[in-house]
Amino acid sequence: MSRSDSIGAQHMTAGRMTVRRIQFRFPDRLGGIWNTARPQFSHIVNSGSLAMPYLEPYLIETMRQARAKTADPALIAEIDLYVGQEAAHFRQHQQFNRRLADLGYESVPKMEAVLKADYQSFARHRSFTFNLAYAEGFEAMALAIGHMLVEDRAYLFGDGEPTVSSLILWHFVEEIEHKCATYDVFKALDGRYLWRIYGLLFATVHIMARARQGYRALLIEDGLWSNWRSRLALYRLLLRIFGRLTPRLLRILKPGYDPRSVPDPAWAISWWQQYAHGAKDLSELDMTKIGEPAPVARTTEGAFQ
């Protein structure tokens, strides 16, 4: 791709990205197992959510440092939109995580302390190159996770509490939307293949190890770790998730990997279009219709079809 093509593509990406301030109002009755048909998935998601108020500010700080190192207006615009989206994500996760803490899970503050220490340490003691590679590695993995979640949404969220499910799906349609941001920054400021792969492997192993530590602790608190039926359900779920995730992670290893070559899922495109046309209540999707080709909000069913 020539430099002019590359800048054109960056404009396209920056042009389509939007910072959306969506408020998710969790019901009073909300429990830690917000999908009673899939308690193990509930705690995998809860564990991932605990990382967001530490991980995403760390990504933002890395991208702010990157912003100071470039004069490319297209790249600066892309960074600003990326930062806006990530800031909105972690604020909503903070609210959700407070609800989990209020339910009395002791592992919530414990995991928060571990995650805070991890990301403070990376920010303070690792090089800018490492932090940039971590950011790109994490975002490449988040794109793969976003595709997996959208593809398997009926199975994973079909029986879920609508607000939590809608929070996660909002977050990941935006992860899909800003798929090029850290890649473009990494390419512009560094671009070394081995650093990109090291960042991917480090970020993937780190976040998955912390996620496992978190969901294990949460499942123990709910008496679902030693229970063999629950453990079997967990392993079956992990097989299903990694069956869909692994081919998507492997393609990132190719030297010529470019997130632009990963087509966006139709459901995510439809989500963006509905928001652009004024759908206000994507914070509460109709979970009975989550498997349909386009998102259906609970209160404006069919209005944007």
Ligand SMILES: [Fe+2]
């Ligand atoms: Fe995010």
Ligand SMILES: [Fe+2]
């Ligand atoms: Fe992201």
